[in-house]
Amino acid sequence: MSVVEIAPVVKTIDVRRSAAEAFRVFTAEMSAWWPLATHTRAKTAAGEVTTSVTVEPRVGGRIYETLNDGRELDWGEVDVYEPGAHFAMQWTMGRPAEQATLVSVRFAPLSEASCRVTLTHENWERMGEEAAKMRDNYNNGWETVFNQRFGDLAGRI
Known part of the structure; x- marks a missing residue:
């Protein structure tokens, strides 16, 4: 069986911050711009509420959300952590x-x-x-x- 390659999602914005500062906002301030009420693993019908998102600042670090009861739900793992230049993560959001x-x-x-x-999001074939x-x-x-949430906080041009 052959695998059909699916084009990556690519989004580009210009912001009024240095590359180092934009990197910091993207990683260290993810809770400030990520839409925690709608784009998380929390099951709101069961009373779960996401209170924060954490990016552990190192290769091999976790990306995870913390729920109102203290539990942590993994989103992925940091692949590249080069402050001011490049950040990459294996994105699972609860999948294998x-x-x-x-x-x-x-x-x-x-x-x-x-x-x-x-931002480039790829390897869709794995799904x-x-x-x-x-x-x-x-x-x-x-x-x-x-484009909207991160762009607003980072100062989209």
Whole structure:
């Protein structure tokens, strides 16, 4: 059986922050811009509420949400952690590791006080039959989460 390659999701924005500062906002301040009420693993019908998102600042570090009862739900694992330049993570969001997709974010200086941030989300083929649907869902989701929410906090130009 052949695997059909699915195009990555790519989103790019320019922001009024240095590459180092935009990287810090993306990783260390994820709770401030991520839509915790709608885009998490929490089961709101069961009373679960996500209170924060944590990125452990190192290769091999976890990305996880913390619930109101203190439990932690994994989102993925840090693959690349190069402050001011490149951040990448294996993105599972509760799926098995073999279905992980790759989210890579690059920070390219435009000036001392601004940079271009490019998010690439790929390896959809790992998701099997749901791959094309999941890619479309994330294409729309990153528009809100990255372009709007992160862009607003980082100072989109």
